[in-house]
Amino acid sequence: MAEAQRGARIGYIDMEYILESVPEYREASIQLEGKVQRWKQDIEKKQKEIDQMKLNLANERVLLTKELIDEREEEIKIKEDEMLQYQQDRFGPNGDLMIQRRQLVQPIQDQVFNIVQEVAENKKYDFIFDKSADVVMLFAAKRNDVSDLVLRSIERAGRRVQAADKKEKREIERREKLSAEEEGAITEREKAIEEKKEEREKTIAAKKAEREEMMAQRQRERDSIRAAKKAEFEARRQRLIEERERRRDSLLNARKNRNNPPKGRNEGEE
Secondary structure, eight states, X not given: OHHHHSOOOEEEEOHHHXXXXXXXXXXXXXXXXXXXXXXXXXXXXXXXXXXHHHHHHHHHGGGXXXXXXXXXXXXXXXXXXXXXXXXXXHHSTTSHHHHHHHHHHHHHHHHHHHHHHHHHHHHTOSEEEETTSSSEEEEEOGGGOOHHHHHHXXXXXXXXXXXXXXXXXXXXXXXXXXXXXXXXXXXXXXHHHHHHHHHHHHHHHHHHHHHHHHHHHHHHHHHHHHHHXXXXXXXXXXXHHHHHHHHHHHHHHHHHHHHSOOOOHHHXXX
């Protein structure tokens, strides 16, 4: 009776304050920030290298053959793709930064969650929220859950609107009174609603997993195509280099032969 008469006991925590007060978290955060700065410096270095390559090509374009221009442009494109992939690997939705942040926070959050459950039970709290989040409920006493009552009220309002005549409305009211008398019982309809909800959540999870697998497969295909293009470019560049070397050697040999003609037999005898 005393428990029924008292008001709801509500508490809250400040997760940001807790995290900042944990020495291990502060130290790991500093280390992670150091990594972030190094990653940003790497990206800036790569961008400067690309910008210099573009500037060199612009200055030398008039002196180069079409093959050499195409080679330079392909090399710049490869460098740009590598930089974009590096950015994605470090700062993308599934990049190193997000992964390491989750790894940093998750153990402390799990510990806080377990402690909140113990505090709530021992101190008889009805609700405990996280102040630093967008109204995250960390604990709720089951006796305060009125979801079924709200759902039944919505269904009753819908049935009243759809009722075609007074007789049908009276039948609805009769059923409502009956359901009110058996408020605590779990009906077959409620079970069916719960089963449909679970089935819908399973379907959503399966579709999400399928989409993620498709995205991963596309990424693998893109990586394979990129690697093949890079290998093809390297092979073509090597062939061009070898061809230039052969032409240069041929020119050097021809020039050497012109400057040093072979001596005749009679001249040698004299």
